[in-house]
Amino acid sequence: MKVGMTTFLDEVKATPGGEHILACIQCGTCTGSCPMAAQMEYPPRKIIAMIRAGKRNEVLSSNSMWFCLSCYMCTARCPRGVRPTEIAHALESLANQQGFRIGGTSTPNFYRSFVSSIRSNGRVHEFGMMVKYYLSILPELISHPVATLRMAPLGLKLFSHKRLPLKATRIQGRQDLSRIIQKFREIRSSR
Amino acid sequence: MKHYNYFPGCSAESTGLGLGLSVEAIAGPLDIELIELEDWNCCGSTPYGSLEGEESIVVAARDLALAEKSGFDLVTPCSSCYVTLAGANRHLQEHPKLRSQVNEALAVAGLEYKGSIRVRHLVDVLFNDVTPEFIAGKVKNRLDGLKVAPYYGCQLVRPRYGLDDTEFPHTLDGLVKCLGAETVDFPMKARCCGGSLTICEEKNVLELTRKILQSAVDNGAQCLVTPCPLCQTNLDAYQGRINSRFKTGYDIPVLFITQLIGLALRIEARALGMNTNIVSPGEVLDYIQNHVKA
Numbered sequence: 001m002k003v004g005m006t007t008f009l010d011e012v013k014a015t016p017g018g019e020h021i022l023a024c025i026q027c028g029t030c031t032g033s034c035p036m037a038a039q040m041e042y043p044p045r046k047i048i049a050m051i052r053a054g055k056r057n058e059v060l061s062s063n064s065m066w067f068c069l070s071c072y073m074c075t076a077r078c079p080r081g082v083r084p085t086e087i088a089h090a091l092e093s094l095a096n097q098q099g100f101r102i103g104g105t106s107t108p109n110f111y112r113s114f115v116s117s118i119r120s121n122g123r124v125h126e127f128g129m130m131v132k133y134y135l136s137i138l139p140e141l142i143s144h145p146v147a148t149l150r151m152a153p154l155g156l157k158l159f160s161h162k163r164l165p166l167k168a169t170r171i172q173g174r175q176d177l178s179r180i181i182q183k184f185r186e187i188r189s190s191r
Numbered sequence: 192m193k194h195y196n197y198f199p200g201c202s203a204e205s206t207g208l209g210l211g212l213s214v215e216a217i218a219g220p221l222d223i224e225l226i227e228l229e230d231w232n233c234c235g236s237t238p239y240g241s242l243e244g245e246e247s248i249v250v251a252a253r254d255l256a257l258a259e260k261s262g263f264d265l266v267t268p269c270s271s272c273y274v275t276l277a278g279a280n281r282h283l284q285e286h287p288k289l290r291s292q293v294n295e296a297l298a299v300a301g302l303e304y305k306g307s308i309r310v311r312h313l314v315d316v317l318f319n320d321v322t323p324e325f326i327a328g329k330v331k332n333r334l335d336g337l338k339v340a341p342y343y344g345c346q347l348v349r350p351r352y353g354l355d356d357t358e359f360p361h362t363l364d365g366l367v368k369c370l371g372a373e374t375v376d377f378p379m380k381a382r383c384c385g386g387s388l389t390i391c392e393e394k395n396v397l398e399l400t401r402k403i404l405q406s407a408v409d410n411g412a413q414c415l416v417t418p419c420p421l422c423q424t425n426l427d428a429y430q431g432r433i434n435s436r437f438k439t440g441y442d443i444p445v446l447f448i449t450q451l452i453g454l455a456l457r458i459e460a461r462a463l464g465m466n467t468n469i470v471s472p473g474e475v476l477d478y479i480q481n482h483v484k485a
Contacts, residue, residue: 016244016245016248016286016289017244035383065241067392067395069345069386069388070237070274070345070346071345071382071386072345072346072349072350073345075349075351076349076350076351076357077357085350088241089240089241089244090244092242093241093242093243096241096242096243105392106392107388107391109391110387110390110391111237111238111239111242112238112242114236115238118235118239118250122232123201124201124202124233124236125201126202126205126206127205130390133390150435154429157431157469158469161466161468161469162208162466163206163428163467163469164205165204165205169204171231173230173232173253174232176253176299176300177253177300179300180250180253180296180297180302181246183296183299184245184246184292184293184296187295188245188292
């Protein structure tokens, strides 16, 4: 990533969902509508102001966008059509692509396990995805053994109600899907 | 009989098995043919779009291109698939440059995205194509007196695809009432249940799930219904964890709307996947057994 050649604001604007950020009038409707605002380091209105002020490191290393539930309440209510939910997704993409380490949330680990399941099967295999996710946060699980064991009944209930099949469904066209993704990456990086 | 491209979504085969089974069971009796999209891939859902915004659009575009071969609307019962596929469809129509790059990539598999079909939620099809009036005419077990809290969740009505009001929606209410059942006042009907963050941020979102259950109980509901497999899992499978965390005693069944419709059509409970519900729907089944006029 050509840090320094393009501004942080330009990067956000060029990421799907970030296009409408300049329309923001800082009214705060998004923050007032967000069910997770209290847990975020910087709530939605503030993070939009920070992006426009060029605070790349503070924004991309924060937990804020990883706490977005994609409930789209802010997007439905925004009087300027800014789509803050999509800005959160844009920030997640930028933080992921630029290798920012995020403290205090395991949402990126969960998302990575989810995407990796799609890339290998063409579909999400929920059981396999959960195993991969739990392995990625193993040290934390081991340091909280009681809480970890208390998760077991939930998994067993889902399994005994046929809702967590052990076998993955794989699509015929998974090679096609990989080739499409590969080609798309080549096209994007060459332009 | 109307035809649709059917996109079940990954969870219809696992955590949302009751949804997948009940959709298939009610389609025939309601005179709609859902033709499963051949070799569909995961839409990408929120995680793919979050980690790789642009790449996620090409993943969804394969499904859209496959669906365009037959020209039928692409219908999904999953709210997350709906928002993802409809979002990609809109994004590609608004961004011609990205669209030509996506088409260049799809060409390696002999596919092309033309933007010629609509992505629709099954609730939209049931409400606007099948219609509550038609469903009412097919009901064999009128669910008179059953008190239901219709839970829309988020992605059925938001961001804004014109299906329903984004804060006080009514379509699901209409589908419940046409079965003879009553809908209760339910101010939390379109508030977030915590989504997939129950997996990775449970301690921060379980309170959101609890508030929805509390609102349904406070208003006298005997059960909740929802179309969304993720909402159903949070409200149903996590009820035990909510009870132990908040020292509450919730024991309220959470049905898929398609399961409730199936019960009113007098389809066998097993064929609707009622045995996959974790909080036992026994009381609802008993109520229907005892109160319904044959």
